Amino acid sequence: MAKTDNNADWNLAPAPESTDHIHIDKRYELFIDGKFTAPSGKKYFKTVNPATEEVLAEIAEANGRDVDKAVKAARKAYNGVWSKISAKERAKYIFRIARLIQERAREFAVIESLDGGKPIRESRDVDVPTAAAHFFYHAGWADKLEYAFPVRKVSPLGVVGQIIPWNFPLLMAAWKIAPALATGNTVVLKPAETTSLTALKLAELIRDAGLPDGVVNIVTGAGATGRALTEHPDVDKIAFTGSTDVGKMIQRTVAGTDKKLTLELGGKAANIIFEDAPIDQAVEGIINGIFFNQGHVCCAGSRLFVQESVAAEVDRRLKHRMESLILGDPLDKNTDVGAINSKGQLETINSYLAKGKKEGLTMFQTDCPVPEKGFWCRPTLFSDVAQSSVIAREEIFGPVLAIQTFRTVDEVIDKANNTPYGLSAGVWTDKGSKIFNLTTRLKAGVVWANTYNKFDPTSPFGGYKESGFGREGGLHGLRAYVNLH
Amino acid sequence: MATKKTQQITGGIDVSKTYKIFIGGAFPRTESGRYFDVKDKDGKFLANMCLSSRKDFRNAVVAARKAQEGWQDRSAYNRSQIIYRIAEMLQQKRSVFLDEMQAMGHSASRAQKEFSDSIDLLVYYAGWCDKYTQVYGAVNPVASSHFNFSVPEPTGVVAVMAENGSALKGVIKAVIPAVCGGNTAVVLASENFPLCAVSFAEVIATSDVPAGVINILTGKRSELQHHFASHMDVNALVVWDASASARMELGQHAAENVKRTFFYDSAETDAPGPEYIIDLQETKTTWHPVESIKGSGSGY
Known part of the structure; x- marks a missing residue:
């Protein structure tokens, strides 16, 4: 077998996705009652391309009065139209949204990468098609809900408030809006302040789909806007995806009210490699687990557990593979690792790198070139990490991997479960009985065996313990949006 | 010590029972040494019940946590038989419970109804143990080449405040759906009618229920x-008949570790159902690749 020449020049010519066909307005208003409406506080904030630090557009900041207006519009639409039309007509609207996303998929993908910094390959192949698939899947549920909840009578909740993060802006909007509409609710959605653009483009598209005014409202802004939504007395349910700290605040806010609540919060997933795993595939799984979307993934495989007998080999192959990752222009089709979503997030990640080094951990970073402008973090791993290390305990939300080793199955299960989080986990082994032992005993809502970071509208997603409660996707996800009698 | 006036044994005085609490399969009195007394409908002394402390609760949570994995690992069939066994053991002590309920002020007919409802509840949930995973599980038709399935799994340790207006049925409603689903439970019995909960613990102790699976205070x-709601190693909080202010306060405490929190109203929810099991379950979804033989070009 020919030896690979590791010194060969692997620099690829730039292959940037064209932005000619993309139209971004200078300024975006709030989407309330079917119309784009100026914010009552007349305040706007800038949204920045994290790869260039250039301002892309100005986004309206919704205050309490705007949120109130949006909730009233949603209530009116619920009472007047959405709860009255037949389920099969509701389904058709949602199918339409799915189709319109597919038609404009490339535009959405480019804007997602411009605004959020994620590689175009991911926004094009994962975020946007999966968002369309979520609408398509849930559309079909609208007139079949009685089959989802046998023996029970199903009714919608009313107006739902939804707050989403910046890591998968369009996809999270789809995860939230699609099941809410299919079950007959109306929506007020608040996107994350650094990534509002695709949600506002989605608003245009929802208008084009002819959805009745007020069925979907989109209010942009930061934490204060979200708080106004969670505190609004006429909201029947809050669905939140974001950090565990904010999730706890929301749970406290909602306590004692009749609001329903689902939380999809942080994670610190264990990705476990056994000695009998197919090591090459496992290394790909580690890479995908932690560097997908720059590690801005709540279910990222940020704690790697390698069985001692293969630790040296995995370490060598992993570092080799990491060196081949291309960091840079998110719009370049060759890019593997894009820009960190915001300056603030980069500072957070860097503070963890400093803490890790201060703890005396061994840090490895690839030596790929980093663009001068923009927010970047090289793929990073820490080895010799103790369970007590901050790098192993806290969610970093960046391309930073903590490596630990183990000897026995029981040991790794204990270590993997020794965290307040419980969103996801990965297991790599060729032995089926071992997989089922692990998948049964890992306290995590999603377990990927011999794969990682896979998502599908039919597959329920959500956490154990402090990673939140409730599921999104699949039949199980519908339950969060209905009253059962 | 409790004195019992209803069944005098000829030729001697009764040997009355000291009512204890039930933690980790053992029957201690409260570590605090405190008590509250229960009187019958005529105001006569019945028993000195344990006034359980925060420390008792914490001990019970430790016992429940220790027992949880083993209980979850029991086969569903085994859990089902154990819960059925509780019904068997309870049935033969019918007169004990009827006496206690009547001593606490139940009419004879109310006591009989509550007892037979309690038996029915146990038998009903015994049957659910090996069925709810099929009803609430799923194989999910994902669009990629993966086998993907979701199953309900127990949340973990559940802390429950039983309803106040019931002597026996309330404590069964409080714990059995939780343990049916592989959770372990710590329950605070009805404050007004606490005797039967302790006698029920004695039934549990002889029903093959592993130590720590059910703990009764x-x-x-x-x-x-507040301690039930704020304990960091409790995964779910269930409170029967909470006041509006308690809902808010306990809900806020429960947020500290993102507890699953359920407030049930005994007046509204008389009919049993699998929902009480499912509320205390997590959905776990597992993915595994499916080899695409055609796609890979290999063949066998």
């Missing part, structure tokens, strides 16, 4: 509820 809700 007596005491004051007002004293313990």
Whole structure:
């Protein structure tokens, strides 16, 4: 077998996705009652391309009065139209949204990468098609809900408030809006302040789909806007995806009210490699687990557990593979690792790198070139990490991997479960009985065996313990949006 | 010591029972040494119940946590038989429970109805143990080449405040759906009718229920509820018949570790159902690749 020449020049010519066909307005208003409406506080904030630090557009900041207006519009639409039309007509609207996303998929993908910094390959192949698939899947549920909840009578909740993060802006909007509409609710959605653009483009598209005014409202802004939504007395349910700290605040806010609540919060997933795993595939799984979307993934495989007998080999192959990752222009089709979503997030990640080094951990970073402008973090791993290390305990939300080793199955299960989080986990082994032992005993809502970071509208997603409660996707996800009698 | 006037044995005085609490399969009195007394409908002394402390609760949570994995690992069939066994053991002690309920003020007919409802509840949930995973599980038709399935799994340790208006049925409603689903439970019995909960613990102790799976405390809700809600190693909180203000306060405490929190109203929810099991379950979804033989070009 020919030896690979590791010194060969692997620099690829730039292959940037064209932005000619993309139209971004200078300024975006709030989407309330079917119309784009100026914010009552007349305040706007800038949204920045994290790869260039250039301002892309100005986004309206919704205050309490705007949120109130949006909730009233949603209530009116619920009472007047959405709860009255037949389920099969509701389904058709949602199918339409799915189709319109597919038609404009490339535009959405480019804007997602411009605004959020994620590689175009991911926004094009994962975020946007999966968002369309979520609408398509849930559309079909609208007139079949009685089959989802046998023996029970199903009714919608009313107006739902939804707050989403910046890591998968369009996809999270789809995860939230699609099941809410299919079950007959109306929506007020608040996107994350650094990534509002695709949600506002989605608003245009929802208008084009002819959805009745007020069925979907989109209010942009930061934490204060979200708080106004969670505190609004006429909201029947809050669905939140974001950090565990904010999730706890929301749970406290909602306590004692009749609001329903689902939380999809942080994670610190264990990705476990056994000695009998197919090591090459496992290394790909580690890479995908932690560097997908720059590690801005709540279910990222940020704690790697390698069985001692293969630790040296995995370490060598992993570092080799990491060196081949291309960091840079998110719009370049060759890019593997894009820009960190915001300056603030980069500072957070860097503070963890400093803490890790201060703890005396061994840090490895690839030596790929980093663009001068923009927010970047090289793929990073820490080895010799103790369970007590901050790098192993806290969610970093960046391309930073903590490596630990183990000897026995029981040991790794204990270590993997020794965290307040419980969103996801990965297991790599060729032995089926071992997989089922692990998948049964890992306290995590999603377990990927011999794969990682896979998502599908039919597959329920959500956490154990402090990673939140409730599921999104699949039949199980519908339950969060209905009253059962 | 409790004195019992209803069944005098000829030629001697009764040997009355000291009512204890039930933690980790053992029957201690409260570590605090405190008590509250229960009187019959005529105001005569019945028993000195344990006024359980925060420390008792914490001990019970430790016992429940220790027992949880083993209980979850029991086969569903085995859990089902154990819960059925509780019904068997309870049935033969019918007169004990009827006496206790009547001593606490139940009419004879109310006591009989509550007892037979309690038996029915146990038998009903015994049957659910090996069925709810099929009803609530799924194989999910994902669009990629993966086998993907979701199953309900127990949340973990559940802390429950039983309803106040019931002597026996309330404590069964409080714990059985939780343990049916592989959770372990710590329950605070009805403050008004606490005797039967302790006698029920004695039934559990002889029903092959592993130690720590069900832990029963007596005491004051007002004293313990905040600890139930804020304990960091409790995964779910269930409170029957909470006041509006308690819902808010306990809900806020429960947020500290993102507890699953359920407030049930005994007046509204008389019919049993699998929902009480499912509320205390997590959905776990597992993915595994499916080899695409055609796609890979290999063949066998």
